[in-house]
Amino acid sequence: MGSKDQQNGKAGSDEKPEKFRRSSCPPTMASENLITVRRQPFTQTSFDELHLNTDQTPVNRLSKIKENIYCSKKRSWKILTSYIPFIKTIRYYKLREYLMVDFLAGLTVGILHIPQALGFGQLTSVKIENGLYTSLWPVLIYMIFGTSPHVSMGTSAVICILTAAVVDRQGEMFQSLHPDLINKTIAGNYSSIDDLPEYLDYKESIAMSVTLFCGLMMIAMGFLKLGFITAYLSESFFAAFTSGAAVHIFTSQVTPMLGLNVPRHSGVFKIVKNYKGIFEHITEVNFTALICAVITMVVILIVKDCINERFKHKIVIPIPIELIVVIVGTLAAYFGEFNKNFGVDIVGSIPNSIPAPVLPPVDEAPNFLVDCFILAILIFANTIAMAKICAKKHNYEVDDSQEMIAYGMCNFLSCFFKCFPSSVAPPRSMVSSAMNTKTMLNGLVTSVLILMIILFISPLFAALPKAILAAIIAVALKGLFVQISIGYKYWKVSKYDFVIWLSTFLAVVFLDIDVGLGIGVGVSLISVVFQTQFASGYRVGRSKDGVFVEHKKYNDSQETLGVKVFRYNSSLYFANAEIFRSQVYGKTVNPRKLLKLLKKKEKKVAKMQKDGGCNNEFRRDSVITRELNNDIATTPGGDPVKSPAYDSVQNRLNNAEIGMSTFSGMDNPGFSIPEEMSSNSYTLKQNGFNNNTQSRMGRRHSSMDSTFLDDEEDPDDGGEVVTDAKLRSLRKTHHVIIDCSAINYLDVSGASVLSHMFVEYGHVNITMFLAGCSATMRDAMKHAGVYDKIPLENVFVELSDAVAVAKTHKIIPLPSSGLGDFSDDEAAEDSYVTNL
Secondary structure, three states, X not given: OHHHHHHHHHHHHHOOOOOOOOOOOOOOOOHHHOOOOOOOOOEHHHHHHHHOOOOOOOOOHHHXXXXXXXXXXXXXXXXXXXXXXXXXXXXXXXXXHHHHHHHHHHHHHHHHHHHHHHXXXXXXXXXXXXXXXXXXXXXXXXXXXXXXXXXXXXXXXXXXXXXXXXXXXXXXXXHHHOOHHHHHHHHOOOOOHHHOHHHHHHHHHHHHHHHHHHHHHHHHHHHOOOHHHHHHOOHHHHHHHHHHHHXXXXXXXXXXXXXXXXXXXXXXXXXXXXXXXXXXXXXXXXXXXXXXXXXXXXXXXXHHHHHHOOOOOOOOOOOOHHHHHHHHHHXXXXXXXXXXXXXXXXXXXXXXXXXXXXXXXXXXHHHOHHHHHHHHHHHHHHHHXXXXXXXXXXXXXXXXXXXXXXXXXXXHXXXXXXXXXXXXXXXXXXXXXXXXXXXXXXXXXXXXXXXXXXXXXXXXXXXXXXXXXXXXXXXXXXXXXXXXXXXXXXXXXXHHHHHHHHHHHHHHHHOOHHHHHHHHHHXXXXXXXXXXXXXXXXEEEEOOOOOEEEOOOOOOOEOOOOEEEEEEOOOEOOOXXXXXXXXXXXXXXXXXXXXXXHHHXXXXXXXXXXXXXXXXXXXXXXXXXXXXXXXXXXXXXXXXXXXXXXXXXXXXXXXXXXOOOOEOOXXXXXXXXXXXXXXXXXXXXXXXXXXXXXXXXXXXXXXXXXXXXXXXXXXXXXXXXXXXXXXXXXXXXXXXXXXXXXXXXXXXXXXXXXXXXXXXXHHOOOEEEXXXXXXXXXXXXXXXXXXHOOOHHHEEOOHHHHHHHHOOXXXXXXXXXXXXXXXXXXXXXXXXXXXX
């Protein structure tokens, strides 16, 4: 037995399959693995009569609201803990399990906060101590209102540079109103106006005002649950915006790294102006500051890439190389007296106290409210994205609305303590995630550490060179600069994404951050319109396995004789309604063109008859007069089959008989298709075909297109030449089916186009079916009056139903008398122009 099986197996292995076939399912002979569907085709109406759930009661929104308005102890606890999650954290805190992990994570993140607080305070164009305050209060506030234990609120490079743009712009206005500031700078022996206390106080107040309104906007959007706004900003937009902002951040740090005192510019083309100023003073480079910056960048890169990144799975806590560099640089500058001996700019004195709460000024708020809204959106988008990454990794969920409220509270409450806008810092959050932080209490450890730094250690950083802080910021931008290479990916994946990325990046870099952001948002929204407006449709064929596929894209795709199926992959609305009609006509049959050619042929034949150039037999052989009596499907009694779906067409056929399939009774409201079609042959000879071409044209039907690219010019009128071959190609289609399964939205314009397309096809005796219409689309068509022109019998549940019915029909004969033109109402298509 075994040898026989082996022989059979050997024999089977010698047979070479024609083509290796891959399947999504494992190969098996079990009947459960086969797809077999045998049923009668259904129109949407007949299907709904059998299966639609009519017992659904409409939802009374007022009653639902009343049901949700009640008070109980459990409900009060739930509402309280949803808005103040810290209460729940304390209630269920497991001391032995969570304490040590939270302590180490909070301590590590706090250590990372210190150099970033000093550097980003300088980046924001305010006082250095403002960065320390921003690393204290937002962390403490987020611990109370936040829901993600891994999100590290505080200073963020992108948010800082955006705030700096507002601060510098308002600072230039302040200088123009107070020209005496220059004299005070000279009299006080300050190296630049940016070191003048009065000027720094003003910029600090502007940063506080920006923080105030950012917070208020986020709180309002959180309560209104408007977090979905960020969905309008694509990933390519954020990638381009952050990379472009990185260029500005790096440019702002070039000056301190070179030890130059070059005024900072703002506004359009500020990056060009800044580099122009740098190169104009390039001979004044302070080489000591440059050496400090280079050494700092090299050391940080080596430790981060060669130690922290390479051995991140072996070391519990990453080496805080930034803090080490700050400490070593401060000691070297203090004992070497870099400021006195080499003229290196240093941080200067930092107050060792917590400032009392102060109300930010609001009189200049109208000048930067738009900037505040932009900042609020970016803060939420960046922070919630980081929160969701950590939540996915650690298997918990974050509430978008509560998170937006938490970010708003972080900024709103911290603005009274001289903080600038705060956001998430991904490096700190990733460290917190890697250390498996348990609860929000890790923020308490971080806040205590920052508080100790401010009260006891911050004065020791007075000798720290600004070049070292600038180098720390520059190295932190490495990821954003590497991200620029992602533009190639967008080019390969989607040209729309690439256009968004390129336009946003170039606008941010060369114009300005806020201008580039506006351009990026505008291009993103326009691209959405373009993607739907210029969405492509295609003809659908059926593979040998019975799967509906894009015709001509697959080798075995074939179309049903006389039936053209068109699938459209977009919503159908005012912006693309006419484009949709053009695509349908271009890829199936253009009824306007066909009617024009038929009338032209009719006139030509009539003229030839009048001139005696042809007889009546010629006219009968033409494609205009169709004697298709042998082509009409009949009942067993010999009577032609008729259907209400074609009453509108029959009125224009001068009593011509139409081939149709029969409808069954109400007991089974589906279509009843005979198993054996009528044996009457299709008399192609009377329509310009002979018996030899019948089978040949049938075989070529799936590969032929109804359009002619090489239209010749008619010498009589300069128009298109009418040939029998061209008319035969256009006339061999008797049904056009629109596959609406991918259309998820339909407006009045789209509904109107469908109605008028049905009428236009009716003029040339081509029937249009709709298949796979969603419930919302059918409801829109009902209210738009589409069913007044398109019978319900022409709307099918699925594409297969429509094809099954259409393939049983024949070509509808054209009227023996003259073809009718479109009426005035049909030509107007309910256009508003006729009412002007």
